[in-house]
């Protein structure tokens with residue numbers, strides 16, 4: 001399949017939010033909030049514009065990945081910046097064709113070139129292990145609550161890139177959304193039925 005991976009432009013914003021909503025809808029709960037998170041992340045100083053990529057197939061946006069700066073803090077009041085990946089989305093009808101993998105590989109390659117040392121994510125280990133992500137515990141990084149679990153992973157972008165970066169990981173506050181802002185934001189999208197089943 002022919003597609004181009006390119007940097008996101010302002011003209012893509014609405015389309016990318018639409019595709020994010022389509023990709024996450026009813027996946028982890030009724031409806032989703034990832035399209036609003038994305039909308040808020042773009043306005044945050046933590047947003048890494050030069051790593052916001054879209055998959056463009058004949059001027060149709062079918063995939064997107066974004067990164068923000070997250071912080072790792074320890075008791076010594078040291079603050080280290082690392083990348084935080086997500087959301088990543090591929091339109092449902094295009095999933096399972098290798099597009100998400102390509103998007104991750106390309107964006108990680110660019111992140112490395114820019115000079116970022118490591119990435120921290122919350123995601124499904126079965127998918128992300130293939131890109132080299134490992135349980136963040138290996139690097140001495142815990143969640144902001146001081147926890148470690150399989151879905152909390154980290155990746156070094158260079159040898160020993162995360163060495164000395166230990167402590168609690170904090171995502172940007174733009175990831176926090178409330179019910180009211182989601183309801184208001186949803187009004188800008190076509191109505192969509194929620195059919196989440198456990």
Ligand SMILES: CC(C)(COP(=O)(O)OP(=O)(O)OC[C@H]1O[C@@H](n2cnc3c(N)ncnc32)[C@H](O)[C@@H]1OP(=O)(O)O)[C@@H](O)C(=O)NCCC(=O)NCCS
Nearest residue numbers: 023024088089090095096097098099100101122123124127
């Ligand atoms: C996750 C996502 C971006 C992957 O993109 P994609 O183009 O479908 O991925 P690829 O075709 O490169 O890879 C497909 C593989 O990923 C697996 N996969 C896809 N989504 C997955 C998920 N959420 N969790 C675990 N595995 C997943 C598929 O089972 C397949 O595995 P296989 O290669 O062993 O058969 C896409 O499926 C998507 O948008 N999902 C909905 C949103 C989402 O869950 N985003 C990630 C949140 S952590």
